[in-house]
Structures are given as C-alpha cells and as structure tokens.
Amino acid sequence: MIVDHPDTAAWVAERFGWQTADPELGPQVPADQLVALATALRDELDFAYVVYCVAVHYPAEDEIQPKFKEGEEPPPVIPAKPDRCLVTYRVRRLGPGTTTFGFHLWVPTGETCPSLVDVWAGMDWQEREQYDLVGVVFDGHPDLRRIMMSEDWPGHPLRRDYAIDTRHHPWR
Amino acid sequence: MAVTPSPTPEPATQRVGGLELPVELLRPAWGDPYLDLDDYDAESDVMALNLGPQHPSTHGVLRVKLFMDGEVCVRAVPYLGYLHRGVEKLCEKLSYANVTPIVDKNDYVSPMMNELAINMTFEKLMGCEPPPRAQVIRTIVAELQRVASHLLWVGTFCLDIGGAIGGGASAFMHTFRERELILEIFEELTGCRFHYNHHTVGGQRHDIPAGWDTLVKQTLDHIERRTFEYEDMLTENPVFKARTIGVGVVDPKLAMACGVSGPVLRASGGDHDLRRDAPYAAYDRVDVDVQVRTEGDIYARYLLRLAELRESIRIVRCLIDDIPEGPICALKAVKLPGAVKPKPGFAYTAIESPRGELGTFVVAGPGKRGKGGPNPYRCKIRPPSYHVLSLLPYIAPGENLSDIIAILGSLDPIMGEADR
Amino acid sequence: MSISPFLWSVIVGFVMLNVVMLGTAFLMLFERKFAGRMQNRPGPTEVGPNGLFQPIADLVKLLQKEDIVPDKADRGLFNLMPPLTVTFTLVMLAVVPFSENILVADLNVGVLFLLAIGSIQIVPVWVAGWASNNKYALLGAMRGMAQGISYEIPLVLCAAVPVIYAGTFNLTEIVEAQQGWGWFLWWPPGPGFFAFGLFMLCALAEANRIPFDIPEAEAELVAGVSTEYTGMKFGLFYLAEYLHTFISAAVASVLFLGGWEGPGPDGWWWMMAKTLGLFVAIYWARWTLMRYRSDQLLRYCWVYFLPLSLLLVAAAGTWTALVGLPS
Numbered sequence: 010m011i012v013d014h015p016d017t018a019a020w021v022a023e024r025f026g027w028q029t030a031d032p033e034l035g036p037q038v039p040a041d042q043l044v045a046l047a048t049a050l051r052d053e054l055d056f057a058y059v060v061y062c063v064a065v066h067y068p069a070e071d072e073i074q075p076k077f078k079e080g081e082e083p084p085p086v087i088p089a090k091p092d093r094c095l096v097t098y099r100v101r102r103l104g105p106g107t108t109t110f111g112f113h114l115w116v117p118t119g120e121t122c123p124s125l126v127d128v129w130a131g132m133d134w135q136e137r138e139q140y141d142l143v144g145v146v147f148d149g150h151p152d153l154r155r156i157m158m159s160e161d162w163p164g165h166p167l168r169r170d171y172a173i174d175t176r177h178h179p180w181r
Numbered sequence: 182m183a184v185t186p187s188p189t190p191e192p193a194t195q196r197v198g199g200l201e202l203p204v205e206l207l208r209p210a211w212g213d214p215y216l217d218l219d220d221y222d223a224e225s226d227v228m229a230l231n232l233g234p235q236h237p238s239t240h241g242v243l244r245v246k247l248f249m250d251g252e253v254c255v256r257a258v259p260y261l262g263y264l265h266r267g268v269e270k271l272c273e274k275l276s277y278a279n280v281t282p283i284v285d286k287n288d289y290v291s292p293m294m295n296e297l298a299i300n301m302t303f304e305k306l307m308g309c310e311p312p313p314r315a316q317v318i319r320t321i322v323a324e325l326q327r328v329a330s331h332l333l334w335v336g337t338f339c340l341d342i343g344g345a346i347g348g349g350a351s352a353f354m355h356t357f358r359e360r361e362l363i364l365e366i367f368e369e370l371t372g373c374r375f376h377y378n379h380h381t382v383g384g385q386r387h388d389i390p391a392g393w394d395t396l397v398k399q400t401l402d403h404i405e406r407r408t409f410e411y412e413d414m415l416t417e418n419p420v421f422k423a424r425t426i427g428v429g430v431v432d433p434k435l436a437m438a439c440g441v442s443g444p445v446l447r448a449s450g451g452d453h454d455l456r457r458d459a460p461y462a463a464y465d466r467v468d469v470d471v472q473v474r475t476e477g478d479i480y481a482r483y484l485l486r487l488a489e490l491r492e493s494i495r496i497v498r499c500l501i502d503d504i505p506e507g508p509i510c511a512l513k514a515v516k517l518p519g520a521v522k523p524k525p526g527f528a529y530t531a532i533e534s535p536r537g538e539l540g541t542f543v544v545a546g547p548g549k550r551g552k553g554g555p556n557p558y559r560c561k562i563r564p565p566s567y568h569v570l571s572l573l574p575y576i577a578p579g580e581n582l583s584d585i586i587a588i589l590g591s592l593d594p595i596m597g598e599a600d601r
Numbered sequence: 602m603s604i605s606p607f608l609w610s611v612i613v614g615f616v617m618l619n620v621v622m623l624g625t626a627f628l629m630l631f632e633r634k635f636a637g638r639m640q641n642r643p644g645p646t647e648v649g650p651n652g653l654f655q656p657i658a659d660l661v662k663l664l665q666k667e668d669i670v671p672d673k674a675d676r677g678l679f680n681l682m683p684p685l686t687v688t689f690t691l692v693m694l695a696v697v698p699f700s701e702n703i704l705v706a707d708l709n710v711g712v713l714f715l716l717a718i719g720s721i722q723i724v725p726v727w728v729a730g731w732a733s734n735n736k737y738a739l740l741g742a743m744r745g746m747a748q749g750i751s752y753e754i755p756l757v758l759c760a761a762v763p764v765i766y767a768g769t770f771n772l773t774e775i776v777e778a779q780q781g782w783g784w785f786l787w788w789p790p791g792p793g794f795f796a797f798g799l800f801m802l803c804a805l806a807e808a809n810r811i812p813f814d815i816p817e818a819e820a821e822l823v824a825g826v827s828t829e830y831t832g833m834k835f836g837l838f839y840l841a842e843y844l845h846t847f848i849s850a851a852v853a854s855v856l857f858l859g860g861w862e863g864p865g866p867d868g869w870w871w872m873m874a875k876t877l878g879l880f881v882a883i884y885w886a887r888w889t890l891m892r893y894r895s896d897q898l899l900r901y902c903w904v905y906f907l908p909l910s911l912l913l914v915a916a917a918g919t920w921t922a923l924v925g926l927p928s
Contacts, residue, residue, distance in 0.1 A: 033527040055199055057197055057437045058440060059438065099529060099542075101199075103198050103437065103442075103453040104199035104458065105457070105458050109529070129438050131440035131568055134568070157600060158262060158265070159262070166267060166270055169273075230736050339891065343890070343891030344891070344892055348888060349891055350636075351636075354640035354642065418890075420893055423897055581894060581896065583895065
C-alpha cells in the first residue's frame with residue numbers, strides 16, 4: 010500500500026517513534042531497525058531511488074571540562090566520545106514534487122552496520138565505497154571489498170586520523 | 182434488466198518510486214551479479230577478458246573484467262579507482278573558496294556542473310542566497326555546458342561504434358568543431374576554455390562582458406543548424422540503427438534502485454528531471470520540457486540526448502535576453518581563504534547534470550570560538566557516473582562484446598566523476 | 602629484338618610490384634588528406650610540401666620502432682605472418698592485367714587463381730591472431746575467419762557472373778569480351794550491375810574494411826589481430842589490407858568495368874583511373890559509415906547476399922545459354 014505522506018519525518022515518528030533533530034540528517038535509527046525502516050520506506054512510502062550512503066568519521070575525543078570563572082556553577086562536563094562513524098543515508102521519491110528523506114545511525118568503531126543491499130540495489134557500491142574509504146564494515150553485504158583503493162591498500166584514507174600516523178604523507 | 186458490470190481494465194501504468202511507469206517496461210526481475218563464477222577456472226569454457234584500464238573506448242580509465250563464453254558476456258565485474266585522486270580528502274584541507282578548482286576536475290567534461298553543485302551546498306550551509314543576476318548566469322552557463330557535454334557524447338559514442346579510423350571519427354570531428362564554439366563562449370566569460378573556477382560561494386566570479394549575449398545567440402543558431410546535420414548523419418543511418426536499436430535495454434526499476442537518473446532513466450520511461458521537479462538557480466523562471474522515451478535502448482538515449490541538446494538551446498535563448506542587473510556575488514571578499522565559515526551542520530543539494538543527479542553532501546565542522554571551521558569537515562560528492570557504472574553487472578550478461586562497448590558508451594560514464 | 606615472355610614477365614612484375622607498393626603508400630596519404638577534408642581539417646601537411654613526404658616519414662617511423670615479441674607468443678609463426686600476408690596479396694597481383702601487354706602471367710584460370718589466393722589470405726591473419734597469445738587478437742582472428750570464409754561464397758558467385766558471360770577464366774579474354782561499351786556492368790542488362798555491387802561489398806568484407814571491419818574494430822578490440830605487433834610488422838598488416846583493397850578494386854574493374862578500355866585510346870591509364878575511382882569510393886565509405894556487429898555481418902551474408910548471388914548466377918547462365926557467348 011503506497012502512501013504519499015507529505016511529511017516523511019512525521020510518518021516515521023508516528024510509525025517508529027524516532028524524532029528528527031536535523032532535517033538534513035533525519036531521524037537516528039537503531040542498528041537493528043535499519044532494515045525495517047528501509048523496507049518500510051521503499052514499500053510503503055515509495056522511496057525507490059538511492060541518493061547516497063555516506064560515512065563520516067569522528068575521532069575519539071576526551072572529556073572536556075568547559076572553563077568557568079571562580080564562584081560560578083561549574084557547567085556540565087562534555088562527556089568523552091569514542092571513535093565512531095556517522096553513517097547517513099538518503100533516498101528519494103522521484104517524479105513531480107520529488108522529495109528526499111535521510112536517516113542516520115552512529116556506528117562505533119569495531120561494530121558493524123547492517124547492509125541495505127537487499128532493499129536497494131544501489132546501496133551495494135555506496136557501502137563498498139564507504140567501507141573502503143572510511144572503514145565502516147557493513148554486515149550482510151555480499152561482496153565487501155575495496156572499490157577505489159587497490160585491494161591491498163592499508164588503512165582507510167578518509168578517516169580523520171589518516172595521513173598522520175601512516176607512512177603516506179599528506180600532499181603538502 | 183441486468184447490467185453486467187464492465188470488467189475493470191488492467192492498469193496500464195504502475196507507480197514505482199514516485200513515477201508512473203508503463204507496465205510493459207517493468208521486467209519481473211534482474212539477474213544477480215554475484216551469482217557463481219567466484220573462482221575463475223582457467224580450463225573451463227569461459228574466458229576472462231580484461232577490458233582493461235587502457236583501452237581506446239572505456240571513457241577514461243575503467244577496468245571491466247568480462248567473463249565471456251565466446252563472444253557473449255556471462256558476467257561483468259567493473260573495477261574502479263584508477264582515477265581516484267582523493268578529491269574528498271583534499272577538500273577537507275582546503276578552505277571553502279578554494280574547493281571549486283579541485284571539484285572542477287571531477288566531471289571533467291562539464292566542469293560548470295561540479296562547481297554549481299558544490300557551491301550551492303556551501304551556500305545552503307552559509308544560509309546565503311546568490312543574487313538574481315548570478316542565478317540567471319548560473320542557469321545559462323549550466324545549459325551551455327549541457328550542450329557541450331551532449332555534443333561530446335555524440336562524438337565519442339560514434340567513435341565507439343564506428344571506429345577511431347573510420348566513420349566514427351568523422352562524426353567526432355564535426356561535434357567537436359561545435360563544442361569548440363561553446364568553449365570560446367566560456368573563454369570570453371571566464372578566461373579559461375576549460376575548468377573555469379567561475380562559481381564561488383554566493384555567486385559568480387566573473388561578470389558577463391559586453392557583447393557576450395550576441396556571441397551566445399549567434400553560436401546557438403549555428404549549433405542548432407548543425408544538429409540537423411547530425412540527425413542526417415546518424416538518426417536514419419541503417420548501420421547506426423542496426424547497432425543501437427534494441428540493444429542495452431535498462432529496466433527503469435533497476436535504474437532507480439541503482440540510483441541512476443538523467444538520460445538513462447528518462448530513456449527508460451522515468452519522467453524525472455531535477456530542473457523541473459526541484460528547481461534550483463533560475464529554473465523556476467523557465468519551463469523545462471523534459472524529454473522522456475520508453476524504449477530504454479541505446480537509440481532512445483541517443484535521441485533523448487539530442488532532444489535535450491535542443492531543449493538546452495531553447496532555455497538559453499529564453500534567458501539570455503533578460504538577465505537582471507545587480508551584483509553577481511552575495512558575499513564580498515570571498516577570495517580570501519577563511520572568509521567563509523559556515524556554522525557546523527549538514528547540507529545536501531543536487532543538480533541535474535548531463536549524466537543525472539549530481540549532488541554534494543557537505544559536513545561543516547566546528548572551528549574556533551563557536552563559529553564554523555574554515556574547511557569542510559567532510560565533503561561527499563554524489564556522482565551520477567558512479568551509479569550508472571553500478572548498472573553494468575546487471576545489464577552486461579548476455580550481450581555481445583561489441584554491444585557492451587556500445588552500452589558503456591551510451592551510459593556516458595565519466596571516470597573523473599566516478600572515481601573522484 | 603624480341604624479349605622472351607619470361608623476361609618480360611619478370612620486368613613487368615618488378616615494375617608493377619614497385620609501382621603498386623609505392624603507389625599504395627601515396628594512396629594512404631591521399632586517403633588521409635581526403636578523410637581530413639571530410640572532417641573539416643587539412644590532413645597531414647607538415648612533412649614536405651602539403652604533406653607529400655608523409656609516407657616516407659611513416660616508413661622511417663615504423664622501421665625504427667622496437668620489435669617486441671610477447672613472451673608466450675609462438676615466435677616463429679608470430680614473425681612469419683606479416684610478410685606472409687603481404688606475399689599472398691602481392692601474388693594476386695600477378696594475374697591482374699593492366700593492359701594487353703602489362704601482365705605478369707596470362708593464366709587460363711586467372712579468376713580461379715585470384716579467388717583461391719584470396720581465400721588463402723585469411724589464414725595468415727587468423728594464425729597471427731592465434732600466435733599472439735592475446736585474447737583480443739584471438740577474438741579478432743575468430744571474427745575475421747568467420748567473416749572471411751562466409752563472404753568468400755557470394756564473392757566467388759559474383760565473380761562467376763562475368764566468367765559465365767565471357768565463357769573463360771582468363772582475365773585478358775574477359776576484358777576483350779567487353780570490347781566497345783559492352784561492359785559487364787550494364788550489358789547484358791540486369792545481373793551485371795547487381796553482381797558488381799555485391800562483388801564490391803564482398804571485397805570490402807574480405808579486406809576487412811568498414812562497414813565490415815569488425816576483426817580490427819579499434820573501439821572493441823584495441824587493434825584486433827594486429828594488437829601485439831609493433832613497428833614494421835604492424836605496418837605490413839596495414840599494407841596488406843590496403844593492397845588487398847587496391848587489388849580488389851583492380852579486379853572489379855577488370856571483371857565488370859571493361860579493364861583498360863575507355864573512350865579514346867585504350868591503355869593502362871584507363872585501368873588505373875577505374876581502379877583509383879573504385880578505391881576512392883571504398884575509402885569514402887570507410888570514413889562515412891560505422892561498423893556492423895559481427896553477427897549482423899554474418900547474417901547479411903548468409904541471408905541476403907548468398908541467395909541473391911545464386912540468383913544472379915542463374916540469370917547469367919540463362920542469358921548465356923539463350924544468347925550465347927560474345928564472338
């Protein structure tokens with residue numbers, strides 16, 4: 010049953026209960042529900058076109074204690090963040106009035122992200138590229154190998170800490 | 182008197198992905214490109230042929246490993262990355278204003294498109310709108326670039342079918358002669374024949390010189406006359422038709438699932454064009470007549486691109502006469518690196534490039550003192566050629582080698598964009 | 602002083618060989634300039650006045666290139682094939698008469714000899730593709746072989762039409778049977794015209810010329826059969842292709858266009874004019890048309906050309922049976 014909901018974020022909030030903070034990123038999806046959301050988007054809301062799957066690497070940060078003056082309330086400590094990747098997706102419904110819808114999840118380094126190849130065929134190469142360049146491992150991908158770099162390349166070039174502690178110098 | 186209700190007619194179209202597609206275009210399923218042939222047995226009847234990175238017709242450096250049973254392909258495995266230059270990593274080190282010349286070199290056939298896409302995203306992050314004059318110039322320049330790109334496509338496609346020594350070369354020379362005229366127009370405007378560095382955050386860098394619109398109108402008249410020559414040469418040519426009709430049919434559902442838009446999707450029946458459906462720049466002022474065909478084969482893509490060429494000429498003619506006066510850039514001093522510091526956030530914009538949806542997703546990172554950083558945190562370019570190449574493992578099996586070359590040519594992949 | 606026929610044959614052969622080989626080189630230049638003008642550019646202009654010394658420059662370039670033999674290629678066969686291809690083509694030249702006297706060997710089975718050598722000529726090309734140990738060369742060789750043997754049959758049948766009309770295989774006598782303006786192209790009316798057209802098309806296919814040049818299709822097969830060949834060996838393959846085209850044009854002028862006769866004094870000049878005219882038509886088609894796919898090529902041969910040429914032979918035979926041979 011295809012629904013043409015004008016506000017996809019509201020539909021997702023109603024169906025799954027996830028709120029959207031940033032309209033460009035969309036709702037944050039727990040990893041075990043990713044395939045369910047994707048299937049619902051494709052089958053019910055008719056988002057059949059893949060725009061992208063992008064992984065952004067955020068290196069580990071230490072705990073930050075913001076500065077405060079003497080006598081004031083100490084502001085809350087910004088907690089330490091582990092080494093993690095933000096994996097964002099975007100899909101599109103074509104035709105007149107085309108809209109896109111994005112959703113994302115945070116994948117800590119060491120964990121895998123479920124693959125959406127079975128939902129949209131185009132996620133195949135997108136996930137391979139993000140694996141190759143950022144290092145996110147997609148669980149369930151039939152052929153996860155490097156696509157841009159050569160097969161035996163060490164490291165993942167688009168990580169923020171790449172070219173610092175590898176022997177590949179930056180271009181400057 | 183009993184009235185027998187007339188049977189409800191079978192629906193002629195089916196709604197897929199937001200488009201109403203004729204039912205006869207939708208095939209039941211497409212093959213699985215990961216099926217068997219995991220280990221290549223050298224003693225079997227299947228021959229592994231490397232359509233290697235150096236090849237006269239793979240549109241840049243693309244390697245496709247074809248497993249052939251005689252002349253028929255059984256499986257195709259594309260290997261990318263031969264032109265990977267680390268553009269996305271480079272963008273993380275450059276300031277926002279300096280990204281444009283690097284991104285120019287992605288889709289090296291239509292540089293204005295790359296610049297437009299990335300600068301639109303930067304403007305979305307900054308929250309600034311280019312002035313109307315800049316919007317109209319952007320549209321004119323984008324459509325001229327589309328004409329040049331399609332002219333190049335016609336020429337190189339004839340090379341693929343007809344031979345670099347032979348009839349293809351004649352068509353190639355003729356279309357390049359016309360493309361030179363467009364490059365001269367751009368040289369008048371920006372100073373460069375190619376890789377212009379013309380767009381910037383907030384508008385354009387170069388203003389229109391005096392007499393430019395007359396030059397553009399004369400050139401477009403000339404090119405439009407020549408398109409009729411190309412039609413004479415190719416459209417009813419029996420050899421051309423024998424090589425292209427019925428070859429390389431792409432299922433629109435597969436195209437959508439792989440993220441393919443542009444002429445490939447429109448030739449397969451998908452009525453989708455970002456210029457009409459999600460207008461950017463000055464496209465809301467013009468009525469873009471989107472060309473759609475239903476056959477989905479190479480001939481349809483050829484006719485479609487020729488029609489789009491003419492449509493672009495028409496759009497430029499609509500706009501060239503009333504370009505609004507005013508500034509061409511919303512921000513001053515964009516030349517200084519570091520002048521552009523958008524607040525931390527995410528943005529995605531997409532334009533309709535001659536190959537499909539060209540989009541850029543930019544993550545603006547935090548900088549000092551609560552403002553944004555001078556460099557993008559992550560710059561992702563969503564190239565249409567990358568997705569079009571991912572169609573190859575699905576549509577190549579079962580085709581002759583000659584047909585695969587023709588199909589690859591008609592999909593119009595540009596490796597600079599696919600590999601970045 | 603009368604020259605013995607053998608000595609005359611040797612002299613004529615030597616002269617013809619040189620003239621044809623040099624002429625082909627300069628014909629290549631002419632083709633390049635012609636093609637250039639078709640493509641809105643002047644063609645070679647740098648070397649010599651108006652590019653006239655370009656063939657010499659090309660020759661020197663090819664001679665000084667490094668001679669690379671692939672490691673796993675069959676060395677003997679690999680090196681033998683280019684000169685063999687050229688040799689077979691030049692042997693065909695032996696029976697083509699350029700005038701009553703300018704002729705190396707006046708064979709009574711001239712046409713048969715030509716067709717036989719023409720069909721052997723496919724073999725070195727195929728062996729070269731196999732011996733290169735290269736998949737592209739192999740594909741080109743297989744396609745070339747399939748195309749070559751398929752188009753042999755309509756070629757032979759169309760060449761049979763003037764043979765039937767003249768009643769002899771001897772090329773000189775075929776030309777003499779077309780005395781006056783009774784060229785087999787238009788008299789007897791009907792079959793000759795179509796036989797000429799089909800003969801030219803089959804000759805194009807035999808010589809691997811566009812629109813039938815799938816065996817060396819550059820866009821697909823890099824250089825087809827000659828992919829692994831460098832320098833002069835590569836040059837010899839292309840020379841052989843040109844020579845084959847030239848000789849096909851010469852044979853067509855002898856069989857259908859009346860050979861060395863024309864309005865005014867007969868002689869070798871008419872023969873050369875007709876041959877060059879056909880040659881220009883052939884490469885005009887080359888620089889205009891695109892190539893057919895190999896299975897389409899073979900289909901046209903077996904489904905259209907073959908029945909048509911059988912019909913033409915039947916029609917020619919009927920005419921000769923009813924009207925008789927030319928006296």
